[in-house]
Amino acid sequence: MFVLRRTDLLEAANITHIISVLRGRVDHKLIEPYATTGRHLHIEVDDDDDENLIEHFQTTNDFIDKATQGGGSVLVHCAMGISRSATICTAYLIYKRQIPSEVAMEIIRQSRPIICPNLAFRRQLEIYSENLEQALKNLDDVPAYQRYLYRKEVEMSRLAHKAPTINHYAEDESNEGSEVELKCRKCRRTLALSKSFVDHYAASPPVASSSRDRMLEAVGLNKSKCQHHFLDPVVWMKAELEKGEMEGKLECPKCSAKVGSYAWHGMKCSCGIWVTPAISLAKGKVDVSRPRSTL
Template sequence: MGKSRSATAICAYLMHTLHISASEALAHLRQTRPFCEPNDGFMKQLELYHQMGAPDTVEDHPIYQRWLYKREVEFSGACGQAPDADKIRFEDEHAGRVSKESPAEFELKCKKCRRQLATSPYLLPHTLPTNPNAPSTANTPISSLSPAPAAACTHYFLDPLSWMRAELEQGKLEGRLECPKCKANVGKYAWQGMRCSCRAWVVPGISLAKGRVDEMKLSGGSRGEGMGIRRPPGAVNAGGGQAKENL
């Protein structure tokens, strides 16, 4: 009836030609066709199109590729299956996720051998129901969720990373993650989803246990910058002056 699907196509055209947002395009359209109402799924795709910069084509855009991957994983999990090995997207193999504009703020290291397992750009925020007394289910809509309190979480949820390849490509629906260096158990995964200790449901659930890893801050977006060197009280620095004690 020209309310949702065709309205979405016109909004995309307006976004591409006028360089406006999805909500602005819909407002323009409603000036002459007030009952236009793209469904929630279409609106999310229009917002994604806006994030891409409303290009001529989207097939090769990293944001679109990531969206396709998430849909594939959600569909596989709903069917009780792991995604095909050739469809798993290992985020650290795709350029552009970590940049000067979004540098890593901290890294996660294996508590046993100190091998780096992840950096902050690959971690996923998760949410829980607004009403803490309400039951939380895998089908709870994102729109009804609010940010989860970090202090209540005992897991770091993250994207698939290349060091997990040997385990994730086995086709198992769930399993555990081992440090690639010392083989210590550092986390677990469940393609169908996993519930955090804060009661939030995360799909897919790929997590590192906070008790098995150490979080190391990275000053200036790279290891070691701005950390300083601890000197004993009264020590003399290279310039002949007394060094300040790092507290």
């Protein structure tokens, strides 16, 4: 942000617009020429893993587009020009060139080698680049983004020792795009679709009793030991999950058979993996089936 004081450098670089990506007030005297003419955009976020920067990408992309299409140039700054501003510039390259996030960051490093977005911002950039077409239409409709928000909310609530507020539930009725269904073994009611499955091998570190087991589980070779299917929240679970309890049992919404359990603080799967948060259906209580093709 110190370059804001170097008006000579800003003029030499044809800086016509400024994006400030930092929490708190920006020195009014420094940005007044831009702010009074609508050429300053302030995104108030900290360089923190809890911040949601992806929700601002469309605003910053549109702002940069308008400036450059008018023949101008944009200074994107945060405090040190390492994490927040680099994330915004990376998002713009993803949007403009439709390239993966790592490729976009490498392009920026050619001009500023010290950039290093924090891990949360990197994950948000990955979600954005991998779901760009859908994100440009409506970010809230991107399942990966909703899962990201859910997991952040669960983590914050877990640290506060309380149940999370869930804003998104996966559907359990539409077969479109679903490769596998989990059905209640007793009444055959569909309980979950494959798009709501959680691969705990990819998300959690192995906890095993021997070095051999640790090696096998680390590469996902002991899945036969699993006694659970882990899921993101599904709509039929809403009444139970919103009771505010840290853990509890799950019953089939049709026949009331006990089919699983949940624990926001996590649980250890029988395969040796600790899963947090844990919403599970017992394999002995459900059947796996594949939807028939619709002709």
